[in-house]
Amino acid sequence: MHGIWREGNHFELLPEASRFLPAMFEALERAESSILIELYLMESGRLASALIGALIKAAERGVTVMLMLDGYGAMGLSSEDRQRLEAGGVALRFFNPLGLHSLARNLTRDHRKLVVVDGRVAFTGGFGAVDEFLDAWYEVAMRIEGPVVADWVRLFCRLWDSPLTRGSGASELVHGLSTETHQAEGYRGMTGRVVWGQGYRYQAIRHSLHRQINGARHRIWICTPYFAPTFSLRLRLARAARRGVDVRLLLPGDIHDHPGVRYAGQRFYGRLLKAGVRIHEFQPNFIHAKFSLIDDWVTLGSCNFDHWSLHWNLEANQEVVDRRLAGEVAELFKRNFAASHEIDPQVWSRRPRWQRLKEWLYGSLDGMLSRLR
């Protein structure tokens, strides 16, 4: 199954939790037949409790509710919450729980973020069911309707029914799900496709990004919370900037959940700045969103474009080619650039020694991790 471009979809950009959480909860409340949720992070707390409540309510009115969590990312979900879900009729499965397996197997994580309701509406983005998404982290999601939703359902079904997934939820449940394509009147005919990655074994998201960068004519704007780019990505960005494309990165500032990753990525700033890449560090809070805009091509989803995303994780993004949506994403980028600190190449070249030391230290660690197989 390869990502196929499909016409006649509708994509709505939902920046910030205050937009996407109400939209998701409303969709869950209206569910009539099925709810499929696949998440990397779920930890007991306010958001998880609200989600559990909404899922149990749906199950009680006869909706088939399937929740698939990463076995590592869900370690913060208490046994009480797990029991509550199961007792409430929610089918629960975990992808690849940690165990006495090879290192490679334990490092393989399901990093996708997906909610599908009734096979008709889907949401993806960088979100998880942890309280940080309520107000502490800046996140962006997308609401999806149209034929591509069936591709998200297929992606979910394949993993739910895979030998790497465990749990009390019956694996056969997916056999009854419809992957019929839905197209409603009034859709504005947006073109999109679902792309996914499976570590270094299948890298469609990465190859797609590379193709777009190579062919970019006007702009390449990338937002990622964990900027630890591969050599080939850095090379392509620098080449594009040198040939006159407006290349900008929107990255987190001092507020970061893994500051070491930030230092590791900062070791590449000098060369990128020299090539003409502009780097903006977001100031208001931790920007955890993962979205990019290259000319009129948009990609948004789970992929961080770091070594973990590209070498180990299962990832999935929604790609869209649509001028109007691209305009909205451009406006969102501009608002976020305005709330960022732009790195000045001259000032950066004179940064203190302690900063360079941290870049070297965390950079060496990142280099070692990227060579793990």
Ligand SMILES: O=P(O)(O)OC[C@H](O)CO
């Ligand atoms: O892996 P992400 O991008 O979903 O982010 C999760 C956080 O890094 C957990 O600390």
